[in-house]
């Protein structure tokens with residue numbers, strides 16, 4: 001049974017900061033956001049977690065293996081080095097959508113994202129070490145079949161981007177509402193999905209749905225693990241099996 005630990009990271013009072021005392025240069029905001037993401041991704045990644053940039057002012061991380069002290073150190077380190085601070089909500093659950101929803105509620109109850117007095121909140125709970133198992137995290141790594149031959153080498157770069165984003169948008173909505181999963185575009189033609197306990201049939205159904213709806217063909221490798229890294233790494237290996245064997249769905253634990 002999965003038990004996903006999800007952290008919502010929210011920049012405190014960021015909207016007002018971007019326009020005070022007057023609107024800040026857009027290139028500077030983009031640079032700040034991408035550097036902040038890079039630092040958070042490295043900190044969480046070094047401890048076995050995955051961070052997704054999502055909307056940049058709100059990031060979502062799978063943090064199985066990180067305790068509350070790790071979260072506090074992250075906040076302190078960012079607060080020391082950036083002109084902005086982070087509030088964090090952490091929650092756990094057998095279904096990652098529920099866990100994220102609980103993490104969100106924790107922050108919302110602590111105050112608005114644009115409340116001057118809500119700074120560096122840390123709310124929630126983690127999975128204790130002695131309760132962690134090798135099946136806590138399930139990650140599915142989706143990829144567009146032959147994106148290079150069908151899109152990248154054929155269409156102009158923007159039209160390729162539209163096709164890939166259409167596939168992502170359809171998959172993300174379907175996995176959220178049909179399978180209680182959180183999907184994140186991670187670059188190129190790749191989408192990483194944080195899932196509850198799903199099996200072969202659900203993944204095959206999702207791929208069929210996206211193909212039917214937007215005519216984008218996907219393959220998926222799925223892995224399980226104690227941390228996001230362990231599950232995601234297993235998923236990457238399963239995806240390599242799809243590529244080698246021409247299969248659409250590979251579950252690492254069944255190979």
Ligand SMILES: Nc1nc2c(ncn2[C@@H]2O[C@H](COP(=O)(O)OP(=O)(O)OP(=O)(O)O)[C@@H](O)[C@H]2O)c(=O)[nH]1
Pocket residue numbers: 143144145146147148149186187188189190236243
């Ligand atoms: N984030 C991330 N991006 C990847 C990964 N693998 C590939 N990519 C991206 O996806 C792009 C396309 O690579 P592939 O998916 O290997 O190419 P493809 O043409 O779709 O070929 P097949 O996947 O074999 O059908 C690359 O340029 C990368 O940007 C990965 O594991 N993680």
